[in-house]
Every structure is written in structure tokens, then in C-alpha cells.
Amino acid sequence: MRRGEDFAVAIRRGDRAGRRTLVVHMKRRDELDTPPLVGFVVSRAVGGAVTRNLVKRRLRHLMRDRLHLLPRGSLLVVRANPPAASARFERLAAELDVALDRLLGRRGSDPQARTDGRR
Incomplete structure (x- = not known):
């Protein structure tokens, strides 16, 4: 994602899931002919x-492996919080998974069981 308008739409009109190290904003759009767009704010x-x-x-790198989970046409913004600077890779992966699970409506996974970022 590169356009400021896309960032603004995802952040202002999308759903939000926050964790200690990051916050994820997602706006689902009806444009099924376009792939999901992901942007980062650090x-x-x-x-x-x-x-x-x-x-x-x-x-x-973490989002590259999870891109297939996003609905087509959606806008996703991953915003890093200050604790992300000192967080281990595995912690970032686990918190990203929990935030994405919450936004995508998958409640069945246990966030404590996944510490290595894998499903």
C-alpha cells in the first residue's frame, strides 16, 4: 500500500485489533478483483x-506468509508500537497472528499456544 488515502480509509473506517507491540487496522472492501493491500506504519x-x-x-516478512489469509480487496495497516523495537521475532509473529485472528473472526485459536508464529 502506498497511497495515503488507502492508509486513511483502513485506519479511520476499518476494524482494529491491538496488541502490546502492534495495532492492525483492516477495511474490507467489495473490490474482489484486486489483491489485498498491506501497509506499515513505524x-x-x-x-x-x-x-x-x-x-x-x-x-x-511476517505478513508475506499471512497474505493468503486476507480477503481479496481488503486494506490492512500494521502499526508498530514502541515495544516492537525490543520484541523478539517470535513475539511479533504471535501478536500479529492474534490480531489477524481477531480481525478475521477466527476465535478458535489459543494465543498462548502459538509462540513460534506458526499455525
Whole structure:
């Protein structure tokens, strides 16, 4: 996702699921002919440029494996909170899974059982 309008729509009009290290906003759209779009927000509150880029790369890598879970045409924004800077990769994965499960309506999974980011 690159357009500011898409970020604004997902954040202002979409559903939200927050965790300690990140917040995920998702807006479902009726445009079934387009793939889901994902954007990342990592502010200066997370850390310096090197830290922000590291967090963004980790989140991008995690979302790559979960992209198939998103409905077609949806807009998803992953916003990193300051604790994401010191969180281990496995913790980011687990919290992203819990947030996505909540947004996608899958309540059957136990967030404590998944610490390695796998299903």
C-alpha cells in the first residue's frame, strides 16, 4: 500500500485489533478483483532509523506468509508500537497472528499456544 488515502480509509473506517507491540487496522472492501493491500506504519517513537527499518522488515516478512489469509480487496495497516523495537521475532509473529485472528473472526485459536508464529 502506498497511497495515503488507502492508509486513511483502513485506519479511520476499518476494524482494529491491538496488541502490546502492534495495532492492525483492516477495511474490507467489495473490490474482489484486486489483491489485498498491506501497509506499515513505524513512527519515530519506535526508535531511530535503523531500528524502524528493522521492525518494518520483520513485519513485512511476517505478513508475506499471512497474505493468503486476507480477503481479496481488503486494506490492512500494521502499526508498530514502541515495544516492537525490543520484541523478539517470535513475539511479533504471535501478536500479529492474534490480531489477524481477531480481525478475521477466527476465535478458535489459543494465543498462548502459538509462540513460534506458526499455525
